[in-house]
Amino acid sequence: MKKVISTPSTKMVFLDGLESTQDLLDAQAHVWNHTFNYINSMSLKCAVQLGIPDTIHKHGAPMTLSQLADALSINKAKSNGLFRLMRILVHSNFFDKVKKTLSKEEEEEEAYCLTRASRLLVRDEPLSMATFVVTMIDHTFVDPFHHVGEWFGDDNPSPFFTKNGRNIWEHAGVDQSFNQLFNEAMATDARLVTNILVQECKQVFEGLETMVDVGGGMGIMARGVGAAFPGLKCAVLDLPHVVAGLEGSDNLSFVGGDMFHFIPNADAVFLKWILHDWSDEECVRILKKCKEAIDGSNKDGRKVIVVDMIVGVEREEDKTTETKLHFDAMMMAVATGKERNEKEWANIFYTSGFQKYNIIPLGLRSVIEVFP
Structure with missing residues (x-):
């Protein structure tokens, strides 16, 4: 009307x-803002690819536009383009601007410095998210979103399948460059999460003697937890092409296999960012295998440890909700999973044969202890 x-x-x-x-x-x-919102992501990816956070960090002090352009070997004719890129990134709080005097004879110039967010994009930092950013904005993850409308009218399990004719795990099995990029991205997240878990959630691992990290990739999480708890023996279960060539140690082993068919026995099964990839029915199949694995242990306190998001949390900040909804859309586009609210989590836990669970909030994600 x-x-x-x-x-x-x-x-x-x-x-x-x-x-x-x-x-x-x-x-x-409002329409314009959301139409062009992808430019924020692409600008961030460009900054990481150019190495802007690394350059400022290495310089050890705020850098003027001309200093930054020289250090990056930017074409002089495109220095204004660098200014415009940095203007977007300053607005997005990835960089700050400060006043800098280069000499007594010169006037103050504006210079760029890192923020807390861009410090996470310095590649040499142990908790760097640079590879994660480049991977998640790679065309492999972005292209399926161009096929969401088509997917709503076809019989494929995901827009990723509509675009590629196979699911993301099959794709990783045949595209070695993507497989490596994806595993490195997951490893960067594992380093950050492990660093927090062993400091803030020690009680989750205390008393355990054995643990299986399902879908643990390169073993970053298992190594970190094992280092913090020397008496804990960890096994990493992942697809054969993921763990091929990886070497373990006295308290770390790698097992090639499929979590839908078998999970080694242990006091605890660890699932970080695994269940959100799969449908409720698939999650129940995985969790039943997890229950079989811990039922083989006589240890008191045996459990499944889930690290994933919980949506629909009351009194949550809008930006937090928005990020979780973005992740949910990503799960819809590239996999068969979703981000779940607490009721949905409880349903798959109880359907799988578990009796109770405990939630420990951890930023955007939560640690959920699930007990038989």
Whole structure:
């Protein structure tokens, strides 16, 4: 329905719910903002690929635009483009601007410095997320979103399948460059999460003697937990092409296999960012295998440890909710999974034969202890 407001000289056309010119302009701005939101992601990816955070970090002090352009070997004719890129990234809080005097004779110039967020993008830092950013904005993950509309009308399990004719795990099995990139991205997240877990959630691992990290990739999590708890023996279960060539140690072993068919016996089974990849029915199959694995242990306190998101949390900040919804859309586009609310988590736990669970909030994700 349209609403027409007549004036002596012209007629203004408004849609229902838009009662003024300002309403119309605000709605247009909102549409524009979301239409071009991908530019924030692409600008961030460009900054990582150019090595801007690394360059400023190595310099050890804020850098002017000319210093940054020289250090990056930017074409002089494109220095204004670098300024415009940095303007977006400053607005997005990835860099700050400060005043800098280069010499007594010169006036102050604006210079760029790192923020807390861009410090996570310095490649040499132990908790760097640089590889994660480049991977998640890679065309392999972005292209399926161009096929979501098509997917709603076909019989494929995911837009990724619609685009590629196979699921993401099959794709990783045949595309070695993507497999390596994906595993490195997961390893960067594992380093960060492990660092926090062994400091903030020690009680989750205390008393355990054996643990299986299902889908543990390169073993970053298992190594980190094993180092913090020397008496804990860890095994990493992942697909054969993932663990091929990886070497263990006295308290770490790698097992090639399929979690839908077999999980080695242990006091605890660890699942970080695994269950959100799969449908409820597939999660129940995985969790039943987890239960079989810990039922083979006589240890008191045996459990499954899940690290994943919980959506629908009350009094949550809008940005936190938005990030979780983005992850949920990613799971829909590239896999068969989803991000779940607490009721949905409880349903798959109980359906799988578990009796109780305990939630420990951890930023955007939570640690969920699930007990038989």
